[in-house]
Amino acid sequence: MATTYDFPSDLRAGQEELHQVRAELSALLKRLPWSVEPLDGFSDAAGWRKTERPASPGWTADEQAEVEKLRRREHELAVFVTCHRFWAEVAAADRVDARMNLKHAHETPRPDAD
Numbered sequence: 001m002a003t004t005y006d007f008p009s010d011l012r013a014g015q016e017e018l019h020q021v022r023a024e025l026s027a028l029l030k031r032l033p034w035s036v037e038p039l040d041g042f043s044d045a046a047g048w049r050k051t052e053r054p055a056s057p058g059w060t061a062d063e064q065a066e067v068e069k070l071r072r073r074e075h076e077l078a079v080f081v082t083c084h085r086f087w088a089e090v091a092a093a094d095r096v097d098a099r100m101n102l103k104h105a106h107e108t109p110r111p112d113a114d
Contacts, residue, residue: 005098007105011084016106018077025070033057036064 007015035056043052059067081102090098 003094003097003101005090005101007102008084008086011081011086011102012105014077014080014084015102018074018081019106021070021074021077025067025074028063028067028070032059032063032067 033056034053036059037056038058039053039056041053041055044050087095087098
């Protein structure tokens with residue numbers, strides 16, 4: 001049977017926000033042009049794989065600021081989660097399993113949640 005861990009609420013909340021920020025950043029990057037700076041499109045069929053890109057208008061200052069804000073928050077949350085005091089309470093041999101459980105903790109409700 002898999003080990004269950006009693007993650008502190010702030011650690012669970014940090015991990016959940018990290019999931020949300022990463023999803024938001026990923027969705028934003030998919031919407032944005034492929035190049036931050038304006039660049040002409042190109043086509044290269046000479047390599048082992050054909051590569052094409054349309055012209056890119058670049059990102060606006062607001063788009064760049066939004067990406068930077070999300071990346072900064074993602075970094076803050078990643079540091080918070082990985083350096084949380086809870087990990088000192090988990091045996092070194094069990095930390096990978098505990099970390100994987102935390103990543104999926106949002107998929108199952110807490111036993112004490114009504």
